[in-house]
Each structure stands twice: as C-alpha cells, then as structure tokens.
Amino acid sequence: MDANGWDARYRSTDLVWSAGPNAFVAELCADLPAGRSIDLAAGEGRNALWLAERGWTSTAVDFSPVAIDKALAIAERRGVTIEGVVADLDDYVPTPAGYDLVLVAYLQLPDDRLAPILRRAAAAVAPGGTFLLVNHDAENLEHGYGGPQDAAVLTTPDQVVASLGDGFTVERAEVAKRVVSTDDGERAALDTLVLARRFG
Numbered sequence: 734m735d736a737n738g739w740d741a742r743y744r745s746t747d748l749v750w751s752a753g754p755n756a757f758v759a760e761l762c763a764d765l766p767a768g769r770s771i772d773l774a775a776g777e778g779r780n781a782l783w784l785a786e787r788g789w790t791s792t793a794v795d796f797s798p799v800a801i802d803k804a805l806a807i808a809e810r811r812g813v814t815i816e817g818v819v820a821d822l823d824d825y826v827p828t829p830a831g832y833d834l835v836l837v838a839y840l841q842l843p844d845d846r847l848a849p850i851l852r853r854a855a856a857a858v859a860p861g862g863t864f865l866l867v868n869h870d871a872e873n874l875e876h877g878y879g880g881p882q883d884a885a886v887l888t889t890p891d892q893v894v895a896s897l898g899d900g901f902t903v904e905r906a907e908v909a910k911r912v913v914s915t916d917d918g919e920r921a922a923l924d925t926l927v928l929a930r931r932f933g
C-alpha cells in the first residue's frame with residue numbers, strides 16, 4: 734500500500750492500532766535507560782508515544798502525513814513531546830549512530846525494499862544502543878492468527894539478522910507468539926522478533 738492508501742486507512746477510524754505500545758516493545762524496552770529513540774514506520778505513534786512518556790527523546794517517522802498528524806495530536810493530549818517526520822523510508826536516512834534505540838514494528842515490505850531500510854536503520858544505532866524489530870513472521874501465514882496474507886511481506890528472523898550487517902550482538906532472533914484477543918477468544922499471532930545491541 735502506498736502513502737495515499739495508508740492515509741485513507743488512518744483517516745477512516747479514530748485509531749487503527751492500539752493506544753498502548755506493542756507487547757514486545759513494552760517488554761523489551763521497559764528497562765532500557767531513556768535516550769534518543771527513532772520509530773521507523775511509526776503509524777499513529779503508539780510506541781513512540783510510550784517511549785516519550787518514559788523519558789525518551791522520541792522521533793516517529795512514517796510516510797503517511799495523516800498518521801504523523803494523529804501521533805502529534807495524541808502527544809499533545811497526553812502532554813508529551815515527540816518529533817514527527819513525514820518521510821518515505823525507501824529514501825530516508827536516519828542519522829548514522831544517532832539513536833540509542835531504533836525500532837521497526839510491522840513495516841510490511843518485500844525484502845528487496847525492506848533490506849536496505851533495515852541496513853540504514855541498523856547504521857542509525859549508536860554504540861551500545863539497541864535495534865528492535867517486530868513483524869508478522871512467515872510462519873504466521875499457516876500457523877498464526879491475522880496479519881497480512883501476502884507471503885512477500887512476511888519475514889524470518891534470519892532474513893532480518895542478515896540485513897543488519899556487522900557490529901551487533903544478536904540477543905534475540907526468533908518467532909515469538911503474540912496473544913490476540915478476538916471475539917472467539919484468544920489466538921496466537923506469530924511475529925519475527927529481533928533484538929540486537931551495537932558493540933559499544
């Protein structure tokens with residue numbers, strides 16, 4: 734979907750995603766010391782807002798101006814500050830070594846587009862900083878709940894790790910279960926989860 738498509742989706746309802754952070758982001762970032770963070774493909778900013786509330790200097794990047802406007806409006810309502818950037822990640826270069834946390838959550842692109850974005854994302858991690866990606870995993874198609882049904886935009890942990898390049902200690906690279914509440918009870922979605930630290 735292009736930026737216009739995402740704009741239409743974000744315009745169509747109050748919140749497309751949850752108000753609170755993704756469960757893995759909350760679990761894995763809660764104990765990180767606050768610093769500079771950048772959320773690439775931030776959508777309405779659920780993760781960037783949560784980080785800002787925890788003291789991070791938080792940047793949210795998305796190519797949908799509607800999404801970024803929503804994130805900024807929510808920030809104002811919640812009394813926090815985030816920097817909103819409208820940019821296409823196919824071209825955008827986050828400041829190299831500029832962030833203590835680089836987050837990519839559910840950016841659904843085929844690998845020929847995702848890999849260069851992840852390389853630039855990894856290069857943006859400062860020494861000692863953290864890279865975290867969560868995305869719908871390839872296994873979700875057959876064995877998990879919901880998510881895109883287009884195999885081309887699903888990932889595997891190995892694929893993501895290969896895109897990072899050298900200079901990282903990979904702490905987690907796995908298919909992780911995310912519990913989703915549905916009208917029919919709880920279901921498990923399968924996500925690619927990669928957590929890596931840049932050598933200090």
Ligand SMILES: C[S@@+](CC[C@H](N)C(=O)[O-])C[C@H]1O[C@@H](n2cnc3c(N)ncnc32)[C@H](O)[C@@H]1O
Nearest residue numbers: 739750774775776795796797821822823838839
């Ligand atoms: C599934 S949403 C995830 C939003 C957010 N990360 C979250 O977890 O709530 C995917 C987001 O990727 C953004 N996106 C897709 N392709 C993009 C691109 N080339 N450049 C910037 N943003 C992009 C969309 O606008 C959308 O907000």
